[in-house]
Amino acid sequence: MGLFSFVKSIGEKLGGGEKIQKENLSAHIKSLGLPVERFLASFNEDGESVDIFGYVPDLATKEKLILAVGNLQGISKVNEHLRIGAPPPPPAATTAAPTPAEEKPAALAPEEDVKPTSVFYTVKSGDTLSKIAKETLGTANRYPEIFEANKPMLKHPDKIFPGQVLRIPG
Numbered sequence: 001m002g003l004f005s006f007v008k009s010i011g012e013k014l015g016g017g018e019k020i021q022k023e024n025l026s027a028h029i030k031s032l033g034l035p036v037e038r039f040l041a042s043f044n045e046d047g048e049s050v051d052i053f054g055y056v057p058d059l060a061t062k063e064k065l066i067l068a069v070g071n072l073q074g075i076s077k078v079n080e081h082l083r084i085g086a087p088p089p090p091p092a093a094t095t096a097a098p099t100p101a102e103e104k105p106a107a108l109a110p111e112e113d114v115k116p117t118s119v120f121y122t123v124k125s126g127d128t129l130s131k132i133a134k135e136t137l138g139t140a141n142r143y144p145e146i147f148e149a150n151k152p153m154l155k156h157p158d159k160i161f162p163g164q165v166l167r168i169p170g
Contacts, residue, residue, distance in 0.1 A: 002068055002079075002080055003064055003077060003078070003079045003080075004077065004078045004079075004080070004114055004120075004165075005076065005077055005097040005121050006070035006071065006075055006076055006077070006078065006137055006163075006165060007075060007076075007122075007163035008073070008075065008076040008127065009073065009163075009165065010071075010073060010091075010130060010161060010162070011070075011072045011073040011074075011075070011161040011164065012070055012071065012072055012073060012162075013072075013073040013074070014028055014073075014074075018046075020050075020072060022041050022042075022043065022128075025041045025050070025069065025072075025166060026039060026041065027070070028068070029065065029068060029069070029112060030035055030104055032153065033150045033152055034056075034061055034064055034068065034152070035056065035057055035061055036054045036055065036056050036061070036082075037054060037055045037056075037086075037087050038050070038053070038054050038055055038087050039052070039054040040053040040054060041053075041069070046074050047074070048075060048076040048077065049075075049076060049077040049078075049079065050069060050077070050078055050079070050081070051079045051080075051081060051084065052065065052066070052069055052078060052080050052081065052082065053081045053164075054082055055080055055082070055083050055084075055085060055086060056083070056084055057084070057085075058084060058162045059084060059117065060117075060118070060167075062082045062084060063120075063167050064081070064150070064152075064153065064167065065082060066078050066080050066082075067120070067150070067153060067165055067166070067167060068153050069092050070145070070165060071153060071164055071165060081143055093100070111126050116165045117169065117170035118149065118169050118170050119136070119165060119167075119168045119170070120166070120168070121165065121166050121167075121168045122163065122164070122165050122166075123160050123161060123163065123164045123165075123166060125160055125162045126162065127162070128141045128158075128159065128160075129143035129146050129147055129157050129158075130156060132146060132166070132168070133145070133146055136168045137168070137169075141166060143157060144157075146166060146167075146169070147170070149166075149167045149168070149169045150166050150167055154166075
């Protein structure tokens with residue numbers, strides 16, 4: 001579980017209103033094709049901070065999901081409660097409808113055996129993937145690794161912008 005900060009005024013804009021709606025966010029995540037089960041987003045009262053819940057298959061997907069949410073215009077903070085691995089089987093059928101608290105996956109203890117293999121990098125004015133690769137990975141020729149590590153959020157290597165947060169593979 002972690003709290004990540006982003007630049008609220010930059011990024012892809014979702015929906016017609018000023019605030020992102022939960023439905024728009026869920027549809028956006030689905031459109032990216034990220035393998036996440038039981039995804040749930042809960043916006044805080046400020047409408048700029050969001051808690052995300054769900055189950056992902058690996059650390060890379062977890063990081064991509066955080067960035068996919070945080071790099072949206074209007075989001076300033078992402079508090080993730082994502083678990084790596086398959087979700088537990090659903091509970092036995094009951095006659096009572098679940099309460100909202102029961103619908104959220106529980107915030108679980110950090111996973112001790114999963115160590116981050118990548119770092120997050122905030123794009124500065126004048127940056128290119130080649131420049132970032134040279135600075136972070138030692139050679140500009142490794143820019144395709146950064147591009148691949150940020151798919152599907154990045155559609156083209158030249159389409160990055162200042163304030164955007166990218167995954168740099170370890």
